[in-house]
Amino acid sequence: xxxxxxxxxxxACPDTxxxxxxxxxxxxxxxxxxxxxxxxxxxELMREVTGVSEKMLSQxxxxxxxxxxxxxxxxxxxxxxxxxxxTAEGRTAAGLLAPLxxxxxxxxx
Numbered sequence: 001x002x003x004x005x006x007x008x009x010x011x012a013c014p015d016t017x018x019x020x021x022x023x024x025x026x027x028x029x030x031x032x033x034x035x036x037x038x039x040x041x042x043x044e045l046m047r048e049v050t051g052v053s054e055k056m057l058s059q060x061x062x063x064x065x066x067x068x069x070x071x072x073x074x075x076x077x078x079x080x081x082x083x084x085x086x087t088a089e090g091r092t093a094a095g096l097l098a099p100l101x102x103x104x105x106x107x108x109x
Contacts, residue, residue: 022063022064023069023093027057028060028064029097029101030052031049031060031061032069032086032090032097033097033098035084035086036094037086039085041083042082045057045061045084068090070085070090073085
């Protein structure tokens with residue numbers, strides 16, 4: 001177990017480690033920040049998240065949805081219309097990631 005200030009992180013807990021991996025993955029970070037405070041369709045996410053392939057977008061959204069961070073809503077219309085948004089937990093995670101990304105932008109050389 002590692003202690004960071006008053007926070008205890010159980011490095012042996014696979015569930016915690018896996019969730020941290022998902023949230024801090026390349027596409028996880030970008031998707032959480034892109035979806036912060038808005039609902040988007042698949043095509044909007046493809047345009048907005050530069051460089052993501054369809055496969056990685058699909059996998060990342062499914063992973064974040066399974067983690068309870070992204071909500072997927074399939075609307076009963078033709079053609080299919082699917083919208084993605086953050087859950088309350090997803091908004092919390094995005095709020096924690098934003099300062100880290102801001103810091104990184106300030107320190108890029």
